[in-house]
Amino acid sequence: MSVPKIVTGVLSDQARFSVDLKGDYYFVGGGNAGGYGILIKEEYKDVVPLKFLVALLNSSLLDWRLKQLSTEFEGGFYSYARRFIKDLPIKLPSTDEEKALAEEIEITVDEIIDLLKKHYEVKALWEEWSGKLGKRKLTLKKLIETWERGVGRLPQERLFFTNIRTLSDEETEYDGFELEMRDGTLRLLGREGDILMPVLELEGEEELLEHVYFSVLSLLESKRKVKTLGDILSKTEVPTIDGDPLETKRIILKIKEDANVKHLTSFMKLMKEKEIYLDALVFKLYGLSKEEARLVLESLGKNQEYIEKVLDHL
Known part of the structure; x- marks a missing residue:
């Protein structure tokens, strides 16, 4: 049965959660070499849409928190297993301001998905014409x-x-x-x-x-x-x-x-700008100040240009 879900690998150097809106993907393997899916409980489906949740899980803020909870492996990799992500704090929007932020987060996720689709359409054309010519x-x-x-x-x-x-x-x-x-x-x-x-x-x-x-x-x-x-x-x-x-x-x-x-390559450039904006929206949703956001980003090793661009949105 096709079930919409969020998918992720267990071992990664940073958050790489993806949304499977049609429920087309399944898993083989397990342990730190495998992957798994995340489903939203029935009672939360109207409150926590998949696109909203995947944005939170991919944010610098929750990635910073996970790396405090998780096991680190050689090469800067961390475990994103269920036992670690289950304790991540998921902000449920309650005020009008928070609901507006949540809506903007979903819109931005949609824009990122569209940009990725266009990028891979171009990449497919590159493979086709490179092969022909x-x-x-x-x-x-x-x-x-x-x-x-x-x-x-x-x-x-x-x-x-x-x-x-x-x-x-x-x-x-x-x-x-x-x-x-x-x-x-x-x-x-x-x-x-x-x-x-x-x-x-x-x-x-x-x-x-x-x-x-x-x-x-x-x-x-x-x-x-x-x-x-x-x-x-x-x-x-x-x-x-x-x-x-x-x-x-x-x-x-x-x-x-x-x-x-x-x-x-403009689609990937625009996508990175949207990801910066999305990071800032999540910081706003969780109520962090500019100084607190800077500390999180610096602890993750983000470069100064990325940090300043995020802070410009706060």
Whole structure:
């Protein structure tokens, strides 16, 4: 029987609760390697909608609380097992102000879900057109080596990047990686616990950076072991058209035409902004001051830019 629920893995470095509104997903396995579903008791279904609850569980505030209660494992991972999350305080809105906040939280969750859907639609198009047109795959390491040999010698249109900054050695191990596109720069961020730090920065034309973005993302979402910058460089395969940057841009231009969008990574950027706003809404709902919210975010290792953006909403 299909049952709407919240789903989560047991072992994670941060809260990663998802909402299964149609009840399509089921579980195999158990223990710290498994996952499970969360159902709302019948008497609370009208008071605590699934989207509202998943927002609270994913918030920095409740994640901070869970990490005080839970067991920590090597690599900055924590147990999100039932015995730990059952003691998390769930705020039931009672006043008009709290009910308005709860409604705004649900609206924001809907917006995040829509942005995620659009992101994965674009990603599917990237996979389709990269497969059709990008027959010659080059590693990110090869593209960087070509830039290092060719900068100042070859015409810029024959290079995939205009500038590269390597901010980490290739052997340091990280707990995970994230990607960020901003101001004409593609940034690879390495995670140590809850702290993100820049590892690699690539500058160039937007279409080529977007193409590399999805190439790296494809690796990060695969089951391959990726712990170091060296892994990223050697295992990321960038589909190209005969290794030619100008020709390879056709892949991204075709995707933008099909998806009717100007920027392929804008959905993830907007989603992150919505997540910041959602964090602030939860702090408001629980009645925390700016100073208290700052302490929570700092204890989680959030970067200063993220903290200031959350506080701007309080």
